[in-house]
Amino acid sequence: xxxxxxxxxxxxxxxxxxxxxxxxxxxxxxxxxxxxxxxxxxxxxxxxxxxxxxxxxxxxxxxxxxxxxxxxxxxxxxxxxxxxxxxxxxxxxxxxxxxxxxxxxxxxxxxxxxxxxxxxxxxxxxxxxxxxxxxxxxxxxxxxxxxxxxxxxxxxxxxxxxxxxxxxxxxxxxxxxxxxxxxxxxxxxxxxxxxxxxxxxxxxxxxxxxxxxxxxxxxxxxxxxxxxxxxxxxxxxxxxxxxxxxxxxxxxxxxxxxxxxxxxxxxxxxxxxxxxxxxxxxxxxxxxxxxxxxxxxxxxxxxxxxxxxxxxxxxxxxxxxxxxxxxxxxxxxxxxxxxxxxx
Ligand SMILES: Nc1ncnc2c1ncn2[C@@H]1O[C@H](COP(=O)(O)OP(=O)(O)OP(=O)(O)O)[C@@H](O)[C@H]1O
Ligand SMILES: [Mg+2]
Numbered sequence: 001x002x003x004x005x006x007x008x009x010x011x012x013x014x015x016x017x018x019x020x021x022x023x024x025x026x027x028x029x030x031x032x033x034x035x036x037x038x039x040x041x042x043x044x045x046x047x048x049x050x051x052x053x054x055x056x057x058x059x060x061x062x063x064x065x066x067x068x069x070x071x072x073x074x075x076x077x078x079x080x081x082x083x084x085x086x087x088x089x090x091x092x093x094x095x096x097x098x099x100x101x102x103x104x105x106x107x108x109x110x111x112x113x114x115x116x117x118x119x120x121x122x123x124x125x126x127x128x129x130x131x132x133x134x135x136x137x138x139x140x141x142x143x144x145x146x147x148x149x150x151x152x153x154x155x156x157x158x159x160x161x162x163x164x165x166x167x168x169x170x171x172x173x174x175x176x177x178x179x180x181x182x183x184x185x186x187x188x189x190x191x192x193x194x195x196x197x198x199x200x201x202x203x204x205x206x207x208x209x210x211x212x213x214x215x216x217x218x219x220x221x222x223x224x225x226x227x228x229x230x231x232x233x234x235x236x237x238x239x240x241x242x243x244x245x246x247x248x249x250x251x252x253x254x255x256x257x258x259x260x261x262x263x264x265x266x267x268x269x270x271x272x273x274x275x276x277x278x279x280x281x282x283x284x285x286x287x288x289x290x291x292x293x294x295x296x297x298x299x300x301x302x303x304x305x306x307x308x309x310x311x312x313x314x315x316x317x318x319x320x321x322x323x324x325x326x327x328x329x330x331x332x333x334x335x336x337x338x339x340x341x342x343x
Contacts, residue, residue: 005096005098005099006021006022006090006096006098006099007021007022007098007099007100007101007326008020008021008022008086008089008090008098008099008100008101008125009021009022009100009101009102009103009319009322009323009325009326010082010085010086010100010101010102010103010319010322011103011136011318011319011322012032012067012078012082012102012103012104012105012116013032013067013105013157013158013159013318014032014065014067014068014069014070014105014157014158014159014160014180014182015031015032015065015157015158015159015180015181015182015289016029016030016031016032016158016289016315017029017030017031017032017047017081017085018316018318018319019085019088019089019319020319020320020322020323021089022323022326026316026319026320026323027089028047028088029315029319030046030047030048030085031047031048031050031051032065032066032067032081033046033047033050033051033054033063033064033065034046034050034063034064034066034077034080034081035049035050035053035057035061035062035063035064036061036062036064036077037060037061038059038060038061038062039060041076043077043080043084044061046080046081046084046085047085050063051063054201054202054203055201055202055203064077066078066081067105067159068159068182069107069159069160069178069182070105070106070107070108070157070159070160070162070176070178070180071105071107071108071112071159072108072112072115072116075111075112075115078115078116078119079115079116079118079119079122080119082102082116082119082120082123083119083122083123086098086100086119086120086123086124086125087123090123090124096124097124097125097126098124098125098126099125099126099127099128099129099326100120100125100127100128100129101128101129101130101131101322101323101325101326102116102120102128102129102130102131102322103130103131103132103133103136103318103319103321103322104116104130104131104132104133105133105157105159105160105162105176106132106133106134106160106162106174106176107160107176107178113130116130117130129325129331129332131321131322131325131331132162132171133155133157133160133162133318134153134155134162134163134164134166134171134174135164135166135171135321136317136318136319136321136322136325137153137155137162137287137288137311137317137318137321138151138153138164138166138285138321139320139321139324139325140287140311140316140317140318140319140320140321140322140324141153141285141287141311141312141314141317141321142311142312143166143285145166145167145168145169146168146169147167147168148167148168149167149275149278150165150166150167150172150271150274150275150276150277150278150279150282151165151166151167151278151279151282151285152164152165152166152267152268152271152279152284152285153166153284153285153286153287154260154264154284154285154286154287154288154291154300154308155286155287155288155291155317155318156180156181156260156286156287156288156289156290156291156293156296157180157181157288157289157290158180158181158182158289158290159178159180159182160176160177160178160179160180161176161177161179161180161260161263161288161290162174162176163175163176163177163263163264163267164267165267165271165275165279167275167278169330172271172272172275173267173270173271173272174267175263175266175267177259177260177263179256179259179260179263180288180290181206181209181289181290181293183256184209184213184253184256184257184290184293185202185205185206185209186205187252187253187255187256188200188205188208188209188213188244188249188252188253189201189202189205190252191248191251191252192205192229192231192244192252193234195248196242196244197233197234197235198229198231198232198233198234198240198242199231199232199233199234200229200230200231201231204229204230204231207227208227208229208244208249209249209253209293210292211225211227212225212226212227212244212245212246212249213246213249213250213253213293213294214246214249214250214253214293214294214295215250215253215257215293215294215295215296215298215299215300216250216294216295216296216298216299217250218246218247218250224245224246224247225245225246226243226244226245226246227243227244227246227249228241228242228243229241229242229243229244253293257293257296257299260300261299261300261303261304264284264300264304265303265304268304268306279306280306282307283306283307283308283309284300284301284304284306284307284308284309285308285309285310285311286300286308286309286310286311286314287310287311287314287315287317287318288314288315288317288318289314289315291310291314292310292314292315297309297310
């Protein structure tokens with residue numbers, strides 16, 4: 001039955017889900033969003049199509065992000081989303097029962113892990129393995145995690161920041177804080193409402209963050225960049241267009257960025273000295289879309305006094321790392337968690 005086997009890797013992220021098929025590579029990346037009919041709970045759209053509906057749906061339809069803050073907020077919708085993505089990866093080859101490795105944020109625990117596994121087996125998975133995000137991120141960033149030496153990876157995703165020190169293929173010290181790109185967006189929304197009496201949506205805030213957001217103090221000698229934002233005036237209730245400066249965006253993002261830095265400091269403080277010395281030599285590696293925030297790497301490096309590098313293609317590290325695990329018999333042997341139908 002060799003010809004009928006199929007290996008699928010999935011990075012089930014709070015903001016984006018990426019899917020890999022062995023032999024084909026990463027076949028798609030879609031926002032982790034599902035549009036459902038409010039009454040019947042019927043799934044109407046998944047991924048990019050559903051995301052375009054966020055904040056724009058009529059009363060009867062809602063566009064849901066079933067994972068929030070790196071945990072599963074709505075497990076039925078998460079299951080429906082996962083089934084949709086696995087079926088899409090399998091195409092029409094309904095007879096094939098794939099092996100599936102799913103990478104989940106490390107805050108997903110207990111019953112929610114089980115919900116993920118259940119959805120995979122409902123979609124026909126023959127065997128399912130779960131891998132934790134910092135491990136996959138480290139492998140995908142090209143770190144040699146198997147050597148007896150300390151590596152530190154900081155994955156700033158949409159929902160969480162996962163921080164881990166890895167040596168000899170295992171996580172030695174780790175922490176996960178519920179701050180990531182989503183909290184950056186929320187901080188911008190709050191700031192704009194407080195300072196400008198303007199209500200803006202999630203997607204507008206994300207757009208501003210990517211265009212002019214900064215984690216590093218913007219130079220006062222250069223003219224500040226500005227971004228136009230459209231929203232609703234809090235006082236008059238009418239639509240309004242305003243500008244936000246990069247300096248203001250820096251101010252808005254100061255707190256959530258500082259929280260991430262404090263969590264990284266906390267992990268370093270708990271790291272055994274030999275491994276800490278390795279990290280000082282090599283530097284910290286950042287992955288995840290949130291690490292693309294302007295000035296993030298620079299601020300982290302300055303505050304810690306340690307070099308910090310950003311991985312190549314940081315948003316793909318987790319799916320690349322996940323897919324590499326199909327080539328690791330050690331991993332497959334130790335982490336089979338569901339489905340045991342022999343090959
Ligand atoms: N250039 C950029 N500047 C700032 N933020 C960015 C940039 N590009 C993407 N992002 C942010 O990265 C986040 C998505 O990153 P990623 O796809 O790694 O998250 P995820 O894996 O879905 O989440 P998690 O790992 O927490 O479950 C979003 O919040 C997005 O706004
Ligand atoms: Mg992620």
